[in-house]
Amino acid sequence: MQTDTSTRQSHNLIASDRVEGTPVRRSSGEKIGTIERLMIDKLSGNVAYAVLSFGGFLGLGQKHLPIPWGRLAYDRTLGAYHLDLTDEELKAAPSFAAGQEFDWGDRSREVEIHNYYRVPPYWGAY
Numbered sequence: 001m002q003t004d005t006s007t008r009q010s011h012n013l014i015a016s017d018r019v020e021g022t023p024v025r026r027s028s029g030e031k032i033g034t035i036e037r038l039m040i041d042k043l044s045g046n047v048a049y050a051v052l053s054f055g056g057f058l059g060l061g062q063k064h065l066p067i068p069w070g071r072l073a074y075d076r077t078l079g080a081y082h083l084d085l086t087d088e089e090l091k092a093a094p095s096f097a098a099g100q101e102f103d104w105g106d107r108s109r110e111v112e113i114h115n116y117y118r119v120p121p122y123w124g125a126y
Contacts, residue, residue, distance in 0.1 A: 024052055025082060026085075031080070032083060033052045034052070041122060050066075062097075066102065067093075071117045094109065
């Protein structure tokens with residue numbers, strides 16, 4: 001049975017491969033970067049972070065910013081996830097170089113990230 005895409009109902013779920021590569025923009029529509037990957041808590045199944053690719057030119061100098069998932073909101077009018085941070089705030093945000101590994105087991109780094117973005121941690125009180 002063939003489905004007419006013009007009559008499909010919109011829904012709230014999205015596949016992770018469709019989130020990866022989605023732009024992140026300010027309210028003005030200015031593009032900040034793109035979502036590189038999602039980090040999912042294995043025990044709860046909840047998305048913990050979106051890793052944002054930011055800056056650089058042709059892959060050089062590019063940074064990855066782990067942003068708590070709760071700090072992002074999808075904006076249909078922008079066709080992107082919304083994050084209002086200044087360039088200075090983005091440059092100061094906890095990050096790692098594109099070719100560098102991030103130690104996701106280091107809870108103190110995760111606390112730093114959540115404190116920076118002023119959102120409660122996904123794992124509860126610390």
